Amino acid sequence: MARELTPEEKSLAADMLQKARAAMKAIEGYSQEQVDDLARAVGTLAAAYAEAGRFDDAIATAQKACDLAEKSGEKDLLLKNQELLKLYRANRPFHELTSH
Numbered sequence: 001m002a003r004e005l006t007p008e009e010k011s012l013a014a015d016m017l018q019k020a021r022a023a024m025k026a027i028e029g030y031s032q033e034q035v036d037d038l039a040r041a042v043g044t045l046a047a048a049y050a051e052a053g054r055f056d057d058a059i060a061t062a063q064k065a066c067d068l069a070e071k072s073g074e075k076d077l078l079l080k081n082q083e084l085l086k087l088y089r090a091n092r093p094f095h096e097l098t099s100h
Contacts, residue, residue, distance in 0.1 A: 005052055016045055017057065032072060039068035043081050050084075050093040058088040 005013065030038065043065035049058035062085040069078035084094055 035072040036074050039065050047094050050088045055091050
């Protein structure tokens with residue numbers, strides 16, 4: 001079971017999501033590299049939501065990351081974001097494998 005977020009965490013998450021939405025509207029004028037960077041940043045936000053147990057937000061944000069990756073033409077990034085989206089839909093956060 002996921003822990004409840006503090007009011008500060010909720011406020012920060014809401015602010016980040018609002019900024020991500022605004023960024024999505026502005027990407028038409030972005031360069032290819034900027035769209036790639038934005039897709040990665042939005043994907044990172046989705047991972048943070050999932051880690052906090054906010055899977056609905058993680059799913060919505062990961063979908064935006066997929067949309068951005070698709071617009072950028074970055075196929076590897078799109079595939080990675082799609083894999084992460086599957087995890088979040090299964091209520092599982094992403095954890096990188098580490099070698100010992």
